[in-house]
Amino acid sequence: xxxxxxxxxxxxxxxxxxxxxxxxxxxxxxxxxxxxxxxxxxxxxxxxxxxxxxxxxxxxxxxxxxxxxxxxxxxxxxxxxxxxxxxxxxxxxxxxxxxxxxxxxxxxxxxxxxxxxxxxxxxxxxxxxxxxxxxxxxxxxxxxxxxxxxxxxxxxxxxxxxxxxxxxxxxxxxxxxxxxxxxxxxxxxxxxxxxxxxxxxxxxxxxxxxxxxxxxxxxxxxxxxxxxxxxxxxxxxxxxxxxxxxxxxxxxxxxxxxxxxxxxxxxxxxxxxxxxxxxxxxxxxxxxxxxxxxxxxxxxxxxxxxxxxxxxxxxxxxxxxxxxxxxxxxxxxxxxxxxxxxxxxxxxxxxxxxx
Amino acid sequence: xxxxxxxxxxxxxxxxxxxxxxxxxxxxxxxxxxxxxxxxxxxxxxxxxxxxxxxxxxxxxxxxxxxxxxxxxxxxxxxxxxxxxxxxxxxxxxxxxxxxxxxxxxxxxxxxxxxxxxxxxxxxxxxxxxxxxxxxxxxxxxxxxxxxxxxxxxxxxxxxxxxxxxxxxxxxxxxxxxxxxxxxxxxxxxxxxxxxxxxxxxxxxxxxxxxxxxxxxxxxxxxxxxxxxxxxxxxxxxxxxxxxxxxxxxxxxxxxxxxxxxxxxxxxxxxxxxx
Numbered sequence: 001x002x003x004x005x006x007x008x009x010x011x012x013x014x015x016x017x018x019x020x021x022x023x024x025x026x027x028x029x030x031x032x033x034x035x036x037x038x039x040x041x042x043x044x045x046x047x048x049x050x051x052x053x054x055x056x057x058x059x060x061x062x063x064x065x066x067x068x069x070x071x072x073x074x075x076x077x078x079x080x081x082x083x084x085x086x087x088x089x090x091x092x093x094x095x096x097x098x099x100x101x102x103x104x105x106x107x108x109x110x111x112x113x114x115x116x117x118x119x120x121x122x123x124x125x126x127x128x129x130x131x132x133x134x135x136x137x138x139x140x141x142x143x144x145x146x147x148x149x150x151x152x153x154x155x156x157x158x159x160x161x162x163x164x165x166x167x168x169x170x171x172x173x174x175x176x177x178x179x180x181x182x183x184x185x186x187x188x189x190x191x192x193x194x195x196x197x198x199x200x201x202x203x204x205x206x207x208x209x210x211x212x213x214x215x216x217x218x219x220x221x222x223x224x225x226x227x228x229x230x231x232x233x234x235x236x237x238x239x240x241x242x243x244x245x246x247x248x249x250x251x252x253x254x255x256x257x258x259x260x261x262x263x264x265x266x267x268x269x270x271x272x273x274x275x276x277x278x279x280x281x282x283x284x285x286x287x288x289x290x291x292x293x294x295x296x297x298x299x300x301x302x303x304x305x306x307x308x309x310x311x312x313x314x315x316x317x318x319x320x321x322x323x324x325x326x327x328x329x330x331x332x333x334x335x336x337x338x339x340x341x342x343x344x345x346x347x348x349x350x351x352x353x354x355x
Numbered sequence: 356x357x358x359x360x361x362x363x364x365x366x367x368x369x370x371x372x373x374x375x376x377x378x379x380x381x382x383x384x385x386x387x388x389x390x391x392x393x394x395x396x397x398x399x400x401x402x403x404x405x406x407x408x409x410x411x412x413x414x415x416x417x418x419x420x421x422x423x424x425x426x427x428x429x430x431x432x433x434x435x436x437x438x439x440x441x442x443x444x445x446x447x448x449x450x451x452x453x454x455x456x457x458x459x460x461x462x463x464x465x466x467x468x469x470x471x472x473x474x475x476x477x478x479x480x481x482x483x484x485x486x487x488x489x490x491x492x493x494x495x496x497x498x499x500x501x502x503x504x505x506x507x508x509x510x511x512x513x514x515x516x517x518x519x520x521x522x523x524x525x526x527x528x529x530x531x532x533x534x535x536x537x538x539x540x541x542x543x544x545x546x547x548x549x550x551x552x553x554x555x556x557x558x559x560x561x562x563x564x565x566x567x568x569x570x571x572x573x574x575x576x577x578x579x580x581x582x583x584x585x586x587x588x589x590x591x592x593x594x595x596x597x598x599x600x601x602x603x604x605x606x607x608x609x610x611x612x613x614x615x616x617x618x619x620x621x622x623x624x625x626x627x628x629x630x
Contacts, residue, residue, distance in 0.1 A: 053529055073532040074541075080533040086526035090548045090626045099544075100534035131627060151534060 002185050003064030003154040004029045005050070010059030012045055019045050021211045023059070027204075030185040032178070034198035036234075037208035043191045045211075047157055050189065052076050063155055074103075079148030079186070083160040085140040087132040093119065093143050094128040100151035118150040119143075121180070138169045142176075149180060156181065156188040162197065174201050195235065199223065207231050229278060229353045237280035237348060239322045241297075245275045255279075259318025261297050263342065270349040278350040283312055285346030288326030289339050296339030297322075304334055315340060385605045388598060398602040408586065412606070415582040418497060419566035422504040426561045427554060429505065430512025437513065438520035452513045460507065464574040467503040468494065471575070500576040504565045511564070512557040519553025520546070551626040555618050562618075563611050583607055 005027040012020040020042045027033045035043035048054040050061055052073030061068045068076050079100075087096050094115050101111035119125050122142040132140060141161060148156060158177070162170040178201040181188050192198050198205050199219035206216040207230075215222060215231045226232035229240055243263070247254040251267045255277070267273055289296065299322065302314035310325040313332070317340065324340050326332055391397040402408050437448045455463060470476050471493040478490035493499050523546060531541040569584035576582065581589075583603055591600035 051529070051533060053532075073529070074535055074537050076533075077535065078533055080530065082526045082530060084524070084526055086524065086530040088527060088531070088545060099531070099536070102544075103535035103537075103540060147530075147534070 002029045002187050004031075005155055005187055005189065006060075006062040007046070007050070008060045008062070010046070010049060010061065011057045012042075012049055012054060013057050014045075019211050020049070020056075023211070023213060025206055025213060025216065027187055027189060029187055031203045032181055032188040032190060032201060034190040034192055034202040034205045035208055036192060036195060036198040036205050038193060041208040042211040043193075043208050044159060046208075047159055047189060047191050050155075051078055051080055051157060077151075077153055077155075079151060079153035079156040081141070081144050081148050081156070081158045081161045083163055085132070085137075085144045085164075087140055087143055087147070089132055091131075092128065093124065093130050093132065093135070096132065096143055097147045097150050099147065104151065114150055115146075118146040121149075122146045122176075137165050138173065141165065141173060145177065145180065149184065149186075152184075154187065156186045158188065158190045158192075160192055161190075163192075163194070170197070177201065207234055224348075226280070226348060226350070229280070229350055232280040232348060232350060236282050237285075238283060239279075239281045239286060239324075240350075241279040241281075241319045241322070241342075242352065243277050243279050245273065245277075257297055257319050259298065261295070261318075263295070265344075265349070269344060270347075273349055274351060276352050278352055279342060280348040280350050281342055281346060283323045283325045284310075285343045286322060286324035287341045287343055288313055288315075288324045288332065289341060290332055290336065291339065294339050294341060296341035299324075299338050299340050301332055301334055301336050301338055304331065313338075381604075381608065384601045385608070388602045388605050391598065398598050399606075401599070402602050402606065411581050411583060411586045414497065414580065415566060415584075416610075418500055418504065418572070418580075418582060419562055419568075421501050422508060422565040423558050423562045425501070425505045426508050426512045427558055430509050430516055430557060431550070431554065433509070434513045434516030434520055437517050449514075449517065452510050454510075455506070456510050460568075460570050461574070463507055464503055464571045467499065467506070467571075467575050471499050471502075494575065495577040495579045497576070497580055500572050500580050500582075503571050503575045504568065507568075507571060508561040508564055511560050515557040515560065516550065516553045519550050523549045548626045551622050555622040558618055559615050562614055566611060566614075567607060 005025075007023060007025045010020055010023045011018065023042070023046065025033070025046075035046055037043050045054065049056050050068070052068070052071060056069065059069070063076075063078075088099065091099065094112065097115040097118055098111040101114060106114070116125060116128060119128055122145055124139060124142050124146070127135065127139065132143065135143065141164075144161070161177070162173050165173060174197055190198070190202060199222070202219060204216060204218050205222055206213045207222065208214065209230055214234075215227045217227075222231060223235050226235055226237060232240065241257055243255040243257055245253055245255045246262065253265045253267060253273050254262050255265060255273070256262050257279075263279075265273055287296075288299075288301070297317050297319060299315040299317040302316060302321075304314075305312045307325065310328060311331050312323060312325050315322045315324055315338070322340060326338075332338055388398050389395050394400075433452070437445055437452070440448055468475070472478070473490050473492060473494075475493075477493070481487050482490060527545060527549075528541060531545045532538075536544060567584055568582070569588060572580055572582040573585050573588075576585075583606075587600050587603040587607075590596045590603060
């Protein structure tokens with residue numbers, strides 16, 4: 001069984017502090033959606049509201065046709081995987097997994113059978129009789145996963161489930177989580193602050209900041225076409241250069257960067273370009289050249305660091321400090337003058353930020 | 356070499372003190388009960404052949420078990436409320452719970468004399484309100500002793516349990532709810548078993564304290580509610596029957612240890628993590 005989750009105009013407060021503002025989000029049936037953002041952005045609050053551990057000040061939460069907003073947590077039928085595993089320390093691994101079935105009145109023999117099957121699926125059948133205290137972090141998280149999956153919930157939620165595991169295990173576990181989620185087709189909400197993790201396992205990702213969703217889209221779109229400066233910075237567009245259009249000729253637009261350097265843009269490629277806009281690039285999207293005849297932003301090269309595939313330069317320009325990657329040979333000298341040329345393929349045109 | 360002995364050296368002052376002032380006198384007391392010329396176990400036969408003394412032992416067990424049971428329930432409920440309270444209120448409640456401990460046992464037992472006496476506060480109230488026109492005689496009853504002891508020992512129970520309940524992680528309780536357990540089911544299947552180690556520590560403290568108490572039963576119970584502690588005092592200080600008093604002490608030691616062992620066995624059954 002799998003159902004879509006619809007969150008509408010959700011607002012929440014801690015005391016008098018507003019932590020979530022008019023948040024709307026819909027997760028399709030069987031979809032895995034991540035809430036991604038730094039701590040304090042409201043992602044965990046959203047999860048706790050959906051789980052029923054917090055009450056919203058306004059808004060509704062619907063799972064399929066059912067309104068969950070006023071339902072107590074234990075009637076919501078949502079599988080939860082916690083950051084600290086939250087296993088019952090006094091119960092064996094088997095009893096931990098069978099706990100949800102017991103609450104649903106499943107007979108003892110049947111729940112043991114189903115719990116063992118689920119433990120088998122997460123590869124822990126041989127540890128069924130152990131107490132959680134005798135397990136490693138990865139094993140604990142597998143038990144937590146089995147415990148949430150065995151009740152076959154219409155919605156699964158993960159609260160930073162991998163942040164207590166080491167790097168290698170994290171990658172293995174996220175693949176495993178994705179496989180289990182796919183196999184069961186369970187609608188899932190996944191909270192994390194790790195961009196790579198969110199992008200690698202999600203169908204769609206909601207990037208959050210200060211209690212709002214900044215952009216909600218597939219990882220591909222977020223990575224290549226961020227909608228605003230916040231998301232752009234978040235996905236690694238470290239250079240944000242304010243531009244002003246000086247001339248329009250058909251689809252061709254000439255815009256000037258601070259310092260008066262004119263650059264050409266095609267609206268066929270970037271879509272409609274407003275008179276004032278922000279050009280966003282990753283370090284790879286700014287080519288560094290010492291050729292004085294090339295049209296580009298004049299820059300003074302600062303610190304040079306070696307990345308293996310390229311040299312990275314901290315550059316001083318009229319548009320502020322920028323980061324650009326230059327080719328390996330020959331390395332350019334620190335303190336030398338150079339030109340920075342935006343690579344059109346790797347640029348984004350954003351609306352200016354209104355602080 | 357030095358390292359291996361460092362632990363022993365550090366522990367030695369306490370070890371020596373316990374050996375000298377606890378184990379040795381207790382051993383001597385118990386040993387003195389086996390020196391009777393009428394037979395090795397004669398003092399024990401004497402004790403258990405006396406209907407009066409068996410009655411005292413039985414009464415003491417009744418009083419201390421009732422005190423322990425009531426303190427467990429009252430203490431647990433109070434501790435649960437305290438542990439759930441927000442920070443500032445919690446400190447105030449804990450101080451309020453501990454406050455009676457700042458005065459002595461005798462003072463608090465006297466408080467019960469004032470409370471329960473013929474002209475005591477409770478009787479004056481009952482007569483005043485018109486529930487009864489004759490004051491009840493409440494002092495020197497088993498109920499009075501139990502009430503006074505509960506009053507005496509509940510703060511200990513609360514202190515022990517607040518610590519245990521606070522250590523139950525919030526997300527474990529939430530996990531239980533997310534798996535469909537109602538608040539009552541969560542309490543029964545998660546919170547209570549996780550609190551068992553604390554309940555056992557509290558029960559052991561209260562049982563040993565009330566089973567061996569002297570001042571409270573003496574003041575609130577008097578001659579009529581004689582318990583092992585007061586009986587022992589009477590044997591030793593009034594009758595100068597040192598062997599009889601030592602026999603009572605030995606029986607009390609054995610019972611206390613057995614009850615403590617039985618309680619930790621129950622604890623392990625309810626919660627495999629408890630020791």
